[in-house]
Amino acid sequence: MKNYKKIKLNYLSLLLIVFLFSCGNNNVQKLKTNGVKKEKKLSSLNNKRRLLDLTKIEFENKLINLGEVIEGDTILKARYIFKNVGVNPLLIEYVNPDCSCTDYNFTKEIVKVQEKGFIDLEFDIKNKIGNQKLYAIVKSNTSASFHKLILKVNILELN
Template identity: 35%
Template structure:
C-alpha cells in the first residue's frame, strides 16, 4: 500500500514538473520598454549601472567622495545618544544610487538618501549612536552599498563612554 501511494505521488509530481509554467510565450518578437513607474528597486540593483557587485562597468561611473570617513565623538556619558552627519558628493559621471547603509551594531542607526544623486550633487548620511548599556572605547562601522566601484564604502564612528 505504501509503495503504491509513493508511486502515485511521484507520478503527480512528475506531471506537474513537466507541465509547469516555464513555457515561453508564443509571441517572442514583442518587446516592452519599462517605464520609470514599472522599475522597482530590484531592477535598479540588478542593472549593470547599479550596485550589483558581480558586474564591472566600463562606462561612466559614480564616485562617492566624503569630506571625512571617520568621526570621533570623544568622551560621552553612559546613555547619551549622539548624532553625526557624513557629507558626500558624487564626483563621478553617472547618477549615484545607494542601495543600503548598515551598521555593525543595533545601537548605530544610519539614514541615507533613497533617491539617486546626480553627478556634481551632494548628499548626507546621518548616523545616530545610542550608548545605553555600553562602556569604554567604542568603534562602529557603517557599510554603504552603492553603484560605485568598489560597491562598499566604509564609515567609522568612535567614542569613549565614561564610567
C-alpha cells in the first residue's frame, strides 16, 4: 500500500512539473538590447503581417434590397462600396456570410486614406422562395472591429 501511495505521489509530482513548464507564455519573446533584457509580445497575426493602426470605415450602404426576382438557377450579385475615412490605412481581414449559399469577394489590398474599396456578395437563389435576408460580417482594423452587411430579396415562385 505504501508503494502505491509513493508511485501516485511521484506521478502527481511529475504531472505538476510538466504542467508548470508547459504553461509558460509562448507569446513573449525575450530580447537583449545593450545588455538589458526586454520582453516583446508576439501574436500570430503579427507573425503573418504587420499590424495596422485603427482607422474608420464608411459604407455607402450597409443594406441592399434587390426587390423581387423570379425563382430559378440564378446568382444575385450585390456590391457594397466603402471608403476609408480614417487617418490610417484600412485592411478588410475577412468577410463571413451567414449562409453557404453566399459567395463573396472583397478588396484584399490595403485601402489608403480617402480611397474606396468593395465587398461583393453573390447569393445563389436555387431552391429558395419568399423573403430572404442574408447577413455578412466584415472584420477590419477599425475601432468597431465588425460590421454587418445585409442583403434582402423576395424570390417569387415561377407560375
